[in-house]
Amino acid sequence: MKISKETKIDLFTRMVKIRTFEDETHKIFMAGKEMPGFLHLSQGEEAMAVGTCANLTFDDAIYTTHRGHGCIIAKGADLKPMMAELFGRIDGCCKGRAGSMHFADVKTGCMGSNGIVGEGMRLAIGTAFAQKYQKTKNVTAVFFGDGATGTGAFHESFNMAATLKLPVIFVCSINFYAQMTHKSVHIPIEHVADRAAGYGAPGVTIDGNDVELVYEEVSKAVKHCRAGKGPYMIEGITYRHHGHFIGDPCNYRPAGELEEWLKKDPIVLYEQKLLKEGVLDEKRIQQIKEECKNLVDEAVAFARQSPQPDIEELYKDILA
Amino acid sequence: MGKPIMFQWAINHAIAEEMRRDPTVFIIGEDVGKPGGPFGVTRGIIDEFGPERAVDTPISEGAIIGLCVGAAAAGLRPVAEIMFMNFITLCVEELYNQASKMRWMFGAQVKVPMVVRAMTAGGYGAGPHHSSSLESWFASMPGLKVVMPSTPVNAKGLMKAAIRDDNPVLYVEPLSSYRIKAEIPEGDYITPIGKCEIVREGTDITIVSVGRMLQEALKAVDVLEKDGIKPELIDLLTINPLDMETIYASVKKTNRLVIIHEAKQTMGIGAEIAASVQEKMFDWLDAPVERVAAPFTHIAFQPKLEQHYLPDATKLVAKVKQMLG
Numbered sequence A: 001m002k003i004s005k006e007t008k009i010d011l012f013t014r015m016v017k018i019r020t021f022e023d024e025t026h027k028i029f030m031a032g033k034e035m036p037g038f039l040h041l042s043q044g045e046e047a048m049a050v051g052t053c054a055n056l057t058f059d060d061a062i063y064t065t066h067r068g069h070g071c072i073i074a075k076g077a078d079l080k081p082m083m084a085e086l087f088g089r090i091d092g093c094c095k096g097r098a099g100s101m102h103f104a105d106v107k108t109g110c111m112g113s114n115g116i117v118g119e120g121m122r123l124a125i126g127t128a129f130a131q132k133y134q135k136t137k138n139v140t141a142v143f144f145g146d147g148a149t150g151t152g153a154f155h156e157s158f159n160m161a162a163t164l165k166l167p168v169i170f171v172c173s174i175n176f177y178a179q180m181t182h183k184s185v186h187i188p189i190e191h192v193a194d195r196a197a198g199y200g201a202p203g204v205t206i207d208g209n210d211v212e213l214v215y216e217e218v219s220k221a222v223k224h225c226r227a228g229k230g231p232y233m234i235e236g237i238t239y240r241h242h243g244h245f246i247g248d249p250c251n252y253r254p255a256g257e258l259e260e261w262l263k264k265d266p267i268v269l270y271e272q273k274l275l276k277e278g279v280l281d282e283k284r285i286q287q288i289k290e291e292c293k294n295l296v297d298e299a300v301a302f303a304r305q306s307p308q309p310d311i312e313e314l315y316k317d318i319l320a
Numbered sequence B: 001m002g003k004p005i006m007f008q009w010a011i012n013h014a015i016a017e018e019m020r021r022d023p024t025v026f027i028i029g030e031d032v033g034k035p036g037g038p039f040g041v042t043r044g045i046i047d048e049f050g051p052e053r054a055v056d057t058p059i060s061e062g063a064i065i066g067l068c069v070g071a072a073a074a075g076l077r078p079v080a081e082i083m084f085m086n087f088i089t090l091c092v093e094e095l096y097n098q099a100s101k102m103r104w105m106f107g108a109q110v111k112v113p114m115v116v117r118a119m120t121a122g123g124y125g126a127g128p129h130h131s132s133s134l135e136s137w138f139a140s141m142p143g144l145k146v147v148m149p150s151t152p153v154n155a156k157g158l159m160k161a162a163i164r165d166d167n168p169v170l171y172v173e174p175l176s177s178y179r180i181k182a183e184i185p186e187g188d189y190i191t192p193i194g195k196c197e198i199v200r201e202g203t204d205i206t207i208v209s210v211g212r213m214l215q216e217a218l219k220a221v222d223v224l225e226k227d228g229i230k231p232e233l234i235d236l237l238t239i240n241p242l243d244m245e246t247i248y249a250s251v252k253k254t255n256r257l258v259i260i261h262e263a264k265q266t267m268g269i270g271a272e273i274a275a276s277v278q279e280k281m282f283d284w285l286d287a288p289v290e291r292v293a294a295p296f297t298h299i300a301f302q303p304k305l306e307q308h309y310l311p312d313a314t315k316l317v318a319k320v321k322q323m324l325g
Ligand SMILES: Cc1ncc(C[n+]2csc(CCOP(=O)(O)OP(=O)(O)O)c2C)c(N)n1
Pocket: A065, A066, A067, A115, A116, A117, A118, A144, A145, A146, A147, A148, A149, A175, A177, A178, A179, A244, B030, B059, B061, B083, B087, B090
């Protein structure tokens, strides 16, 4: 597959945007009281989010997890209402009610993060059902982690999607941990994508830190889904650079593990590749990083000036 | 009394002591083994008892509780951790259709002695999927017991009682209480399931607190006493079965009753208590029974909205003053 220069720059830019957003969020959270709640960051896993979403339009849907900022940014959501949501402000994408773990931005096809591990998969098959029912060619991608492959939601949803030939792409980011428990403790096989065969669907295991590879594999999955052939599973091997949540001391990680993975940082790898290919030069890379930083800074400023919701907000929108 | 220990270690010690006493007791859940529990409650248990008795599982709540039901019916005494109480939605099936009904349905051929630990997390900005108090669902299930510890002393005593009980017991533990410290009795003791505790004696009004709301009620009582009001404070401790006799006796003395609980007011424990009290004690009441509880909406992650949602000492003081006119 030939990836255009334009697409390459787009892939790189989206990853940098996520990293900048997550790093800044991390800083603000650590600084104190501005961001309430629990935050699960996705630094290190950008290639999975970007390689997937770069194949989708706003009419395609995604579902993501408690670690969902990256997917939503990759899909193209505006950073301002995202940041305002993290601050619990009225201009947040969910009016400040939901926060990090429950983000949704429906207009860009981000149908929801989820505080309940695995539940995105059950909902994804419904959105895919609607896409098929309404005779669109749209698809639904659902992100989940290694831990989520233990849920009934995964098995039931995959089986149902395969049985009903629903256009769902199951995107599994193996970051090796479910909270503090290593994948080897809770998954009895090497590659969970092997399970797809059991449901009669294609499944592949790939390097989840290689954004072009993810992009190419997902493009095959999208084609498969748009052609009405049912679900497709992509398992990408990646790593989360930070703890399960901000504040996690990570003492369950063996010494040196993080350092090994930092050498395989998807952004650093891609930056080097694009430099070598001459797609980007140092100056342009710097420019992209600055542009992303500006976008994030603007989002933070937007969030800060947005008011807190009034108490009445708690009682609105319970019923349509 | 022994030296002060934290609520979370009271739970831990109760489980470990019971595991030492009874080889059929084991713990199971996500992260309960090697990591020592998502919030450290089961720390050290795997080191003493090994991975056969401290079982780390995949993220499979339905299968965890189903396993417990089947294991309990076959003679073991599982202690499962569900983590945040919201995740219990994924195993209401196993708790209700299976665990609570099995003994009755099978004509008393089996016992189902198991404990399910679930943590409530109001007040942490954890948001709609992590902050709910769902205990009243389970209070309407015959065949299941539900306890809500409030101090390190009863956290330990209720856990021991729950493990020794021959029935399924849901044990609701508040995250915000994990670090409360208190001296606890030395040696083996239990806190009986199905009995509430009179924490402060008084004559002017009965306050019934549920679970962690004890801490709020204690603050409220201090404020009220300064104003010359003498409330009688009852810590409910078990919400299924309810110890109504202790509440009736108190209402006979005080003629007024207010219930404070973190869960929603609508269809909550307070509603059941209020209904029973007006049925049995109508002539003894000088005022309508009142409730201080969460409103009929969802809990937000936003701190201001969450604070408005959760009941607390200030709201209780205001309610009591209003009731006493
Ligand atoms: C149903 C359910 N059970 C347990 C949890 C607690 N929990 C939150 S994240 C998590 C681990 C998820 O691991 P994985 O799917 O690999 O995603 P990752 O956090 O690695 O991105 C667990 C157990 C939950 N949120 N929902």
